[in-house]
Amino acid sequence: MKMTLKMLTFFCLAGCAAGTPALAAKVDGTYLHEVGRSYVTPHLEWGGNFAGKPLRVLFITERLNAREAAENAQRMKMEFRNFTMLNWANLAGTDVYEGTMTGTSPAEKEQELRKKLEEDYDVIVFYRAWFEKLPDDLQFIILDKLRNGTGLVYDCLMPIRYRKVIADRRKNPFSGRFPATLQPNELSAYQFGKGRLLQFKVKPLPEGALRNAAYENRQAFLLQSMIWAAGRSSGCAIASIAEENGGIKVKLAGDDRGAAVKIRIRDGFNHVAAEREARKDGVYTAEIPDLPAGDYYADVFVMKNGETLDFGIGAFKISSRHGGADLRVQNAFIGKNESIRGSLSLGKAPADGAELRLLLADHPYGRVWAEKKIPWTRGARLQEFTWSDRFIPTIAGTLYAELKDAAGKVSERRHCELFFPNRDIPPYFAYGWGLNRSVSGSMQLSETFGLNACLTQFSSGTAREAAFLNQRLIPYMLSIALVRDNKTGGLRFFHNYFLPPELKKKAKEVDGDACFYRPEVREIWRGAIRHRIKNTPPYGIPVYSLGDENNYNVNAGFGPSDAIYFREFLKGKYRTVDALNREWKSSFADFSAVPHPTLEEARKAGNWAAWNDHQEYMEKMYADIHHFCAEEIRRIDPGAKVGSEGSMPGDIELTIRDMEYWGPYRNLLDSEAMRCFGGKRLRTVWYGYHNERGAGKYPLLLQDLLSGVINGMGWFEVDAYSTMCILGVDNTPSYPAGFIAELNRMRFGTGELLVKTPLLSSGLALFWSHPSKRAAELDKRMISPVDSLSPLVRFLYRRGINFDMVSERTMERLENGSIRTLFLAGTSVLGDKTAQALIRFVRNGGTLIADMNCALLNSCFSVNRKNPLAELFGDLTLASLKTPEVRRVSVTRKWNGKMLNFRAEKALSNPGAEFCTVRSCGKGRAVLLNFTLPMAEVTAEDATPFDAFLLALLKGAGVSAEYDVSLPDSNGMARIRTGKGFRLIGAHVANRFVAPGSKGRIRLPSPKHIYRCGKGYLGRSAEIVPDFSASPLELFAAFDEKQPPLRFHAPDSAKPGAAVRFDFSSMPGNRIIHLAVSAPDGKAMRNRGMVLDTAEGPKCVFRFALSDPAGKYEFLVTDILTGSMRKHTINLEP
Amino acid sequence: MKKTSMIVCLLLSAAALSGAMKVTEKDVENKNGKFKVTTYDLPMVSGKLIYSVTKKPDGTTSNTSFGATFGEHGRNGGWDRWLFFRFYEKNKYQNLLSRIPAKVTYAPYAGGIIAEFEWALPDSGKLKLRFLHKKDMPDWVFAKLEFLNLDMTKYDFVFNAMPGTPWLKKGGERHLASRSKDYLLRGIVPDILPEGNAFAFYNRADLEEFGNLLVYESDKIQKAGFHAAKGVYLMVKPETKEILFAFGSFLNEPASKAVPRFLSEQADSVFNTLKSLDWNPKLDHTEFDALARSLEKITAEDSAMKAEFAKIKEEYQAARQKEDAVRCAELLEQLRKLNSQAGAKKLSEFQ
Structure with missing residues (x-):
C-alpha cells in the first residue's frame, strides 16, 4: 500500500500535532511570573490620588526584584503588568527545576513578553534587567514604542547604547524636585522621537534604621521618573524646594491657581514628624516645627481639588542646639544577660531638668519595645547609662538616645545599631x-x-x-x-x-x-x-x-x-x-x-x-x-x-x-x-523542591516528625530567584493555604509535642552494622543489611511498633533490660566482643532473630573459621555455605505454644537450608530465618500474610503490637509515644490517601479518654478512628482520666510595653500550649504567638511593644495535647 | 518485501518532511557477503537516536541496531550509542529486535521532537517505543514503551548505559545505585530491587565523574537484574501495557555527589514531570499567531522580508487547514528565524 503524504502525516502523528505538549503536565509557575497587590507592606502615600488617569506601566525585572512593581503600585495610582526574567542577564533557563514549571521556558517567556508588548503603556520600566539580553525583535518593539511616545525608565548596570536612541540628551528634569543626594547615580535623560528615556543606577541602601527613609526616597524618585518618562504634565509643577530660615520654601512653575502645597516632614528614620499646609507668600512656605537635631526630608505635594499634581522631596538638617551630640556604646553586641552600656555626650551641658531617654526598636519592623529614662546629671556634658533588663525579640535593633528638656521637648536624637545574638535552638x-x-x-x-x-x-x-x-x-x-x-x-x-x-x-x-x-x-x-x-x-x-x-x-x-x-x-x-x-x-x-x-x-x-x-x-x-x-x-x-x-x-x-x-x-x-544514634543533636532533612508542590500535596515532614527522625525542618528554599522558593516573586507564599496550615500546625506546638514526647519502647531493636553493607560487595553469601531492614522498618511503621537501634559501639543498650528482642539483618561482619555480648544477651533471656548468614567475618573482615555465634545459629561459615538462591519459603514451626506458619513464593535463601530454626540458649532463644525479607514481603501467600508472620514471630519474642493498627495505606505509619500520664498516638498516610472517607483504625489495649490533638475530646474508647479526609497526619492523646479543660490566668488589660503573664499553674506539667494572638484590626500576628511547655515552667510572658496600637488583642490559647481552647482578650490601653 | 518498501517509503518521506533526519545508505561487503546498510540519524533536541538496518541482497534483514547519544559525555560512553534498547526473551541473551526492522516516525514540533519506533513481533505482538525530547527540558529525554498484545511474562528488556566509555580500565567497576542500595554490576546480579522510581548508573575506580540517570515507574517492574551478557534488564508485571522512562546523565562531577543528589532531590521532580506528560501534543498556533502579529509591524517597511513573511503565512494557513502538524512545525521554525533576522535588522536602525 502506497502511503500518501497526507496519510503519512496522519500515521506519523495520529492524534499528535506540532504544538506545545504537556502544559498541563507542569507545576503551575504563576508565582514566578506574576506580581500581585495582595501583600501590602508598610509604605507612605505619594500619588494614590495623582491627577489624571492611572499610569499604565509595564515592569521588566529579574525575579529577585519583581516585588518592586508592587511597592511602586502601593504608593501611586497605576495599572501595571510585569514581566520577570530569570535573572538580570538571562531571560529563562532550561534545567530540570525550571523545566518542571509552566511558563519558564525560553519560548514561553518570549511569548509572554511579546503578548504583553502588544498592549499600550505610558511607560516601560526596567529594574535591573539587561535590555540587550532580550531577543532582538522585542528590543525593537520596545524602542519603537519609545520612538512613538511610550516612556522608558531604565535602571541597570548595563546601559542602553543604541546611538540614535541616546543622541538627544536633555538636562536633568528632577533638579527642582529632588536634591542630588536623593537621585540615583549616572542619571541621564533623553528624548527619542516622541518618547522620553531615563537611565540611571539606583544607589545601594544604607543599613539599619536609615534604610527605610532612603528606600522611601528611592520609591518617590522612581515614581517621578515614570511620570516624567510618560510625559505627564499637570501644568503646575515644583520648581524648587529649599530650607531657609526655619521654613520650607517651595516654588512652583506653571499655573498654580487653586493649588495648595502640603508638606510632610519625615525624620531620617522615616517617621512622620509633622504635616503642614504651606502658606502662599510669593513662594509657598511652611514653618519647620521644633524638632530634634538630625536629618529630615520634606515631602512636598502640590494639590488641587483633592488631587496631587506633583510631588518632590527636599532634604534639610536641623543642627544641634548643644554644640553637637555623640552616642557611644561600649559594645554593639549585647548578650542575653548583658547590659547596654554607653553614653550620650554633648558639646555643652543642657539646662537643668533635662532627661536622657533611651528607646530600643527592632529590625526590620521598627517596633519600639523598651524605654528608659535617666535624669541628666546637672551641668554635665556627658551622661552615661547602663541599661539592663530590656526586651527585644529580634537579633538587630536600633538604640535611640534622646535629650529631652524640662518641658519634655526632644532636642537631640542620636542612634546606633545594636545586635542581640541568639544562638538558642528551639525544640522544633x-x-x-x-x-x-x-x-x-x-x-x-x-x-x-x-x-x-x-x-x-x-x-x-x-x-x-x-x-x-x-x-x-x-x-x-x-x-x-x-x-x-x-x-x-x-x-x-x-x-x-x-x-x-x-x-x-x-x-x-x-x-x-x-x-x-x-x-x-x-x-x-x-x-x-x-x-x-x-x-x-x-x-x-x-x-x-x-x-x-x-x-x-x-x-x-x-x-x-x-x-x-x-x-x-x-x-x-x-x-x-x-x-x-x-x-x-x-x-x-x-x-x-x-x-x-x-x-x-x-x-x-x-x-x-x-x-x-x-x-x-x-x-x-x-x-x-x-x-x-x-x-x-x-x-x-x-x-x-x-x-x-x-x-x-x-x-x-x-x-x-x-x-x-x-x-x-x-x-x-x-x-x-x-x-537512633543522633540523640539530642539537631536533626533535620531537606524538604521543599518541587516534590511538594501541586494539588493534593501535604508536607513530607509530617511523616518524619511522626517517625521521630527529625526535630526540625530544613526548607529548600527561600532564595527569591529560584523556582523552588517558598515565596513567589512578589513575596506572597507560593504554597496553598492548606499546605501552609499543616506546616504551621507543626510550628505552633505539634512539632514540639512530637519532638519532646519519646517513642514508647517496644523492647525491639535492630542491629546497625555499617561494615556489613560493604561486606555484601565481596561475596554473594554475605547479605546486605539493607535487604531485610527496609521491609522490616516499613512493617514496623505500619504496625505501630517502635524500635531502637544497637550497634557495635552501643552494645550497652542491651544491658539495661529495655531491649528484649534484637534483629540482625545481613550482619555478616561481627566483632568477637560483640558476638560475646549477643550470646550473653540471649542467655539472659533475650531473643535474637537473624535473617541469614551472620558473623561470617570478624570486625577486621577476616573470614571466621568458626562462627562466633555458632551457639545461637549454628556454625555458619563461608566454607560451609553455598551461594544463596531464590527459593520458595515454607515455615511451619512451633513458636511459644502456637504454630508459626509462613509461605512465600520467593525469597533469597541458602540452598537446602531449613527455614526459621530456633535454638534455646540459656534463658533466651535465637531464631535464624534463613531467608531475607524483600521478596518474601511481596510474594507471601494470601493465607499467610507477611505482616501476620512477623507479628507472630515478634509476639513470641516478647514484642507485641500493643496497638492494633490498620491504615488505608499499606505503607502508612503509626507511632506511639509515651508522655507523662498519656500516650500520644499518631498515624500517617501518603498524600493519595487523603480523601473523604479515608479512615483507619487503631485498637488500644484498653479503653482510654481520647483527644484529637489540637481539636478536642472524642470520648472514652478502646478504638481510635483516624480520619484522613483533611490531613495525612492524625494525632491523638490517650489518658486514663478525663482531662480538665484549659485553665489559665492573664490580665484583661495592659499598657504598651507591658510584659503580660499567662499563668498556667493549674495545668498539669506536661502540656504544650499555643498562644495565638490577633491585633485589634483582626489580623493574625503569627510570629508574636508563643509555644509554652509547662514542664519548663507554668508561666509565659507575652510582651506588648511600646508602639503596639491600642485596642483589643484577642488570644486563642490551645492545649495542643487535648485541643482544649480558650479565648482571652487583653485591652491595650493607650 | 512489501513491508520493507513501506518502511523505506515512510522513513524517506519523514526525512523529506522534517528536513532534519538524515538517511544514509552504504554498500558493505565482507566475508559473509554483500549488504546494504541504511542508517537513520534522528536528531533530538540534543544528541540523537541512530537506527540502522542491514539488509541482504534479497531484501531480508540481517541486523538492526538502535543507539542513543543524548546526554553525551564528550567521550563515547553514556547511553549506548550502538545498542541502546534491546528486547529479550526471558533468561535468553539474543536481542530479538536485531532481526526485526522497525517502523520509524520522526516529528519535530514546536516544543521539541518526537521519535517513535514500532516493531512487529512474532505472535502478532507489537512493541512501541516513543521518545519525547522537550526543548525546555533538554537534559532529559522521556520515553513511553508500549506492549501491544504481548505476554510480558516471557520478555525482559534493557536500556543500556556505559557511563564514561564502553570499557573501563583494569579495576574499574560499573555500579547501579537505587535509593537504598548500591549494586556492583558484574557477572550476574539476579535481584535488583526496583524501588523509588530511579536508578543511577556510575563507575568506581575509573571515570567516576560520568554517569547515567534513569527515572522509571518502579511499581510496574516485576523484576530487575543484571547479566553480563545483557546489561541491567527489566521485566514488567504481567498486566503492564505501557511503562514510562526518563533518561538523563551527569558529567564532570564526582558520582559521590551527583548520585545522592539525583536520588534524593531531582528524581522526584523528573518523575512528576514524566507521569503527567501529554504524549500526544496538541496543535497549538498561539506562538505562530503571536509572532505573526509582531512581524506584521516589523516587516511592514521591508518589502523582501514582507514577501517572505507573506509566503510563510500563506503556507502555514494551508497547513493549518489540513492539520498538518509537521508542516506547521517547520513553518513555525522558519518564522522564528525570520523574526530573529527582522529584529536584528530593525534594531540596526537605532545604531
Missing part, C-alpha cells in the same frame, strides 16, 4: 536554604512560615545583613569532598572557593596528594575556617554547617602521603604488626613494610581485611576533617554547634560523633540511624 527548629534579601520577603518568611534562620553561602558581611532582616545565619562554611585524582590516585583539594587567595595557592600545591593528615593540609583547612568565620560569630550563630553534599570516594586516598598515613591508621587500629598479620594473613616485620594495596588489588588477592581497612581509613579521614573543622570553629566561637547537611553519612556514628547537627537528604534507613 525551622530554617531555610538561602537568604532572602528583601525586607518584605524576610518578613513574610517569618510571619507566614516561622522561618527565621537561613543556611546560605556567605561573605563576611552576610551575618550582619541577615541580622537586620531578623534572620539568623547558618553559615555554609566550606565543602568537604574527598575526590580522587585520576593521575596520582591521591586526593584532590577539590573545592577551594572558601579559601583566601594565599591558601588557594597552597591548595593547588597539595592538589593530588591532599591527604588530610599532612600537617600542611590541616593548616589549609584551619586557615579556611579562620578566613570564613570572620565577622560572623558575634551575630549569634545557632549552628555552623560544614558543607552541603559533603562526600568521599573510597577509591581515592592512594597518594604518596596516604601510604604514610594509612600505616599510621593501621597502627592505631591494630596496635601490633602481629595483629595486622593475623588479619591480613601476612608476615610483615613492622608497619613500615605494610603496603597500601588498591581496593582492586586487595580484593583480587583475597585480602578482605586490607580492602576494608582502606575504606575505614577514608571514612575516618572524612569524619576527622569534620571534627577538626568543628573544633577549629569552637576555638574561635566557643560553644558553637557544628554539623553538616545533604552529605554522605559514611560511618554515621563516627561522622556525627563530635558534631551537634546532621541534616541529610531523606533516606529510610539513614534517617532512622540518625534518630
Whole structure:
C-alpha cells in the first residue's frame, strides 16, 4: 500500500500535532511570573490620588526584584503588568527545576513578553534587567514604542547604547524636585522621537534604621521618573524646594491657581514628624516645627481639588542646639544577660531638668519595645547609662538616645545599631536554604512560615545583613569532598572557593596528594575556617554547617602521603604488626613494610581485611576533617554547634560523633540511624523542591516528625530567584493555604509535642552494622543489611511498633533490660566482643532473630573459621555455605505454644537450608530465618500474610503490637509515644490517601479518654478512628482520666510595653500550649504567638511593644495535647 | 518485501518532511557477503537516536541496531550509542529486535521532537517505543514503551548505559545505585530491587565523574537484574501495557555527589514531570499567531522580508487547514528565524 503524504502525516502523528505538549503536565509557575497587590507592606502615600488617569506601566525585572512593581503600585495610582526574567542577564533557563514549571521556558517567556508588548503603556520600566539580553525583535518593539511616545525608565548596570536612541540628551528634569543626594547615580535623560528615556543606577541602601527613609526616597524618585518618562504634565509643577530660615520654601512653575502645597516632614528614620499646609507668600512656605537635631526630608505635594499634581522631596538638617551630640556604646553586641552600656555626650551641658531617654526598636519592623529614662546629671556634658533588663525579640535593633528638656521637648536624637545574638535552638527548629534579601520577603518568611534562620553561602558581611532582616545565619562554611585524582590516585583539594587567595595557592600545591593528615593540609583547612568565620560569630550563630553534599570516594586516598598515613591508621587500629598479620594473613616485620594495596588489588588477592581497612581509613579521614573543622570553629566561637547537611553519612556514628547537627537528604534507613544514634543533636532533612508542590500535596515532614527522625525542618528554599522558593516573586507564599496550615500546625506546638514526647519502647531493636553493607560487595553469601531492614522498618511503621537501634559501639543498650528482642539483618561482619555480648544477651533471656548468614567475618573482615555465634545459629561459615538462591519459603514451626506458619513464593535463601530454626540458649532463644525479607514481603501467600508472620514471630519474642493498627495505606505509619500520664498516638498516610472517607483504625489495649490533638475530646474508647479526609497526619492523646479543660490566668488589660503573664499553674506539667494572638484590626500576628511547655515552667510572658496600637488583642490559647481552647482578650490601653 | 518498501517509503518521506533526519545508505561487503546498510540519524533536541538496518541482497534483514547519544559525555560512553534498547526473551541473551526492522516516525514540533519506533513481533505482538525530547527540558529525554498484545511474562528488556566509555580500565567497576542500595554490576546480579522510581548508573575506580540517570515507574517492574551478557534488564508485571522512562546523565562531577543528589532531590521532580506528560501534543498556533502579529509591524517597511513573511503565512494557513502538524512545525521554525533576522535588522536602525 502506497502511503500518501497526507496519510503519512496522519500515521506519523495520529492524534499528535506540532504544538506545545504537556502544559498541563507542569507545576503551575504563576508565582514566578506574576506580581500581585495582595501583600501590602508598610509604605507612605505619594500619588494614590495623582491627577489624571492611572499610569499604565509595564515592569521588566529579574525575579529577585519583581516585588518592586508592587511597592511602586502601593504608593501611586497605576495599572501595571510585569514581566520577570530569570535573572538580570538571562531571560529563562532550561534545567530540570525550571523545566518542571509552566511558563519558564525560553519560548514561553518570549511569548509572554511579546503578548504583553502588544498592549499600550505610558511607560516601560526596567529594574535591573539587561535590555540587550532580550531577543532582538522585542528590543525593537520596545524602542519603537519609545520612538512613538511610550516612556522608558531604565535602571541597570548595563546601559542602553543604541546611538540614535541616546543622541538627544536633555538636562536633568528632577533638579527642582529632588536634591542630588536623593537621585540615583549616572542619571541621564533623553528624548527619542516622541518618547522620553531615563537611565540611571539606583544607589545601594544604607543599613539599619536609615534604610527605610532612603528606600522611601528611592520609591518617590522612581515614581517621578515614570511620570516624567510618560510625559505627564499637570501644568503646575515644583520648581524648587529649599530650607531657609526655619521654613520650607517651595516654588512652583506653571499655573498654580487653586493649588495648595502640603508638606510632610519625615525624620531620617522615616517617621512622620509633622504635616503642614504651606502658606502662599510669593513662594509657598511652611514653618519647620521644633524638632530634634538630625536629618529630615520634606515631602512636598502640590494639590488641587483633592488631587496631587506633583510631588518632590527636599532634604534639610536641623543642627544641634548643644554644640553637637555623640552616642557611644561600649559594645554593639549585647548578650542575653548583658547590659547596654554607653553614653550620650554633648558639646555643652543642657539646662537643668533635662532627661536622657533611651528607646530600643527592632529590625526590620521598627517596633519600639523598651524605654528608659535617666535624669541628666546637672551641668554635665556627658551622661552615661547602663541599661539592663530590656526586651527585644529580634537579633538587630536600633538604640535611640534622646535629650529631652524640662518641658519634655526632644532636642537631640542620636542612634546606633545594636545586635542581640541568639544562638538558642528551639525544640522544633525551622530554617531555610538561602537568604532572602528583601525586607518584605524576610518578613513574610517569618510571619507566614516561622522561618527565621537561613543556611546560605556567605561573605563576611552576610551575618550582619541577615541580622537586620531578623534572620539568623547558618553559615555554609566550606565543602568537604574527598575526590580522587585520576593521575596520582591521591586526593584532590577539590573545592577551594572558601579559601583566601594565599591558601588557594597552597591548595593547588597539595592538589593530588591532599591527604588530610599532612600537617600542611590541616593548616589549609584551619586557615579556611579562620578566613570564613570572620565577622560572623558575634551575630549569634545557632549552628555552623560544614558543607552541603559533603562526600568521599573510597577509591581515592592512594597518594604518596596516604601510604604514610594509612600505616599510621593501621597502627592505631591494630596496635601490633602481629595483629595486622593475623588479619591480613601476612608476615610483615613492622608497619613500615605494610603496603597500601588498591581496593582492586586487595580484593583480587583475597585480602578482605586490607580492602576494608582502606575504606575505614577514608571514612575516618572524612569524619576527622569534620571534627577538626568543628573544633577549629569552637576555638574561635566557643560553644558553637557544628554539623553538616545533604552529605554522605559514611560511618554515621563516627561522622556525627563530635558534631551537634546532621541534616541529610531523606533516606529510610539513614534517617532512622540518625534518630537512633543522633540523640539530642539537631536533626533535620531537606524538604521543599518541587516534590511538594501541586494539588493534593501535604508536607513530607509530617511523616518524619511522626517517625521521630527529625526535630526540625530544613526548607529548600527561600532564595527569591529560584523556582523552588517558598515565596513567589512578589513575596506572597507560593504554597496553598492548606499546605501552609499543616506546616504551621507543626510550628505552633505539634512539632514540639512530637519532638519532646519519646517513642514508647517496644523492647525491639535492630542491629546497625555499617561494615556489613560493604561486606555484601565481596561475596554473594554475605547479605546486605539493607535487604531485610527496609521491609522490616516499613512493617514496623505500619504496625505501630517502635524500635531502637544497637550497634557495635552501643552494645550497652542491651544491658539495661529495655531491649528484649534484637534483629540482625545481613550482619555478616561481627566483632568477637560483640558476638560475646549477643550470646550473653540471649542467655539472659533475650531473643535474637537473624535473617541469614551472620558473623561470617570478624570486625577486621577476616573470614571466621568458626562462627562466633555458632551457639545461637549454628556454625555458619563461608566454607560451609553455598551461594544463596531464590527459593520458595515454607515455615511451619512451633513458636511459644502456637504454630508459626509462613509461605512465600520467593525469597533469597541458602540452598537446602531449613527455614526459621530456633535454638534455646540459656534463658533466651535465637531464631535464624534463613531467608531475607524483600521478596518474601511481596510474594507471601494470601493465607499467610507477611505482616501476620512477623507479628507472630515478634509476639513470641516478647514484642507485641500493643496497638492494633490498620491504615488505608499499606505503607502508612503509626507511632506511639509515651508522655507523662498519656500516650500520644499518631498515624500517617501518603498524600493519595487523603480523601473523604479515608479512615483507619487503631485498637488500644484498653479503653482510654481520647483527644484529637489540637481539636478536642472524642470520648472514652478502646478504638481510635483516624480520619484522613483533611490531613495525612492524625494525632491523638490517650489518658486514663478525663482531662480538665484549659485553665489559665492573664490580665484583661495592659499598657504598651507591658510584659503580660499567662499563668498556667493549674495545668498539669506536661502540656504544650499555643498562644495565638490577633491585633485589634483582626489580623493574625503569627510570629508574636508563643509555644509554652509547662514542664519548663507554668508561666509565659507575652510582651506588648511600646508602639503596639491600642485596642483589643484577642488570644486563642490551645492545649495542643487535648485541643482544649480558650479565648482571652487583653485591652491595650493607650 | 512489501513491508520493507513501506518502511523505506515512510522513513524517506519523514526525512523529506522534517528536513532534519538524515538517511544514509552504504554498500558493505565482507566475508559473509554483500549488504546494504541504511542508517537513520534522528536528531533530538540534543544528541540523537541512530537506527540502522542491514539488509541482504534479497531484501531480508540481517541486523538492526538502535543507539542513543543524548546526554553525551564528550567521550563515547553514556547511553549506548550502538545498542541502546534491546528486547529479550526471558533468561535468553539474543536481542530479538536485531532481526526485526522497525517502523520509524520522526516529528519535530514546536516544543521539541518526537521519535517513535514500532516493531512487529512474532505472535502478532507489537512493541512501541516513543521518545519525547522537550526543548525546555533538554537534559532529559522521556520515553513511553508500549506492549501491544504481548505476554510480558516471557520478555525482559534493557536500556543500556556505559557511563564514561564502553570499557573501563583494569579495576574499574560499573555500579547501579537505587535509593537504598548500591549494586556492583558484574557477572550476574539476579535481584535488583526496583524501588523509588530511579536508578543511577556510575563507575568506581575509573571515570567516576560520568554517569547515567534513569527515572522509571518502579511499581510496574516485576523484576530487575543484571547479566553480563545483557546489561541491567527489566521485566514488567504481567498486566503492564505501557511503562514510562526518563533518561538523563551527569558529567564532570564526582558520582559521590551527583548520585545522592539525583536520588534524593531531582528524581522526584523528573518523575512528576514524566507521569503527567501529554504524549500526544496538541496543535497549538498561539506562538505562530503571536509572532505573526509582531512581524506584521516589523516587516511592514521591508518589502523582501514582507514577501517572505507573506509566503510563510500563506503556507502555514494551508497547513493549518489540513492539520498538518509537521508542516506547521517547520513553518513555525522558519518564522522564528525570520523574526530573529527582522529584529536584528530593525534594531540596526537605532545604531
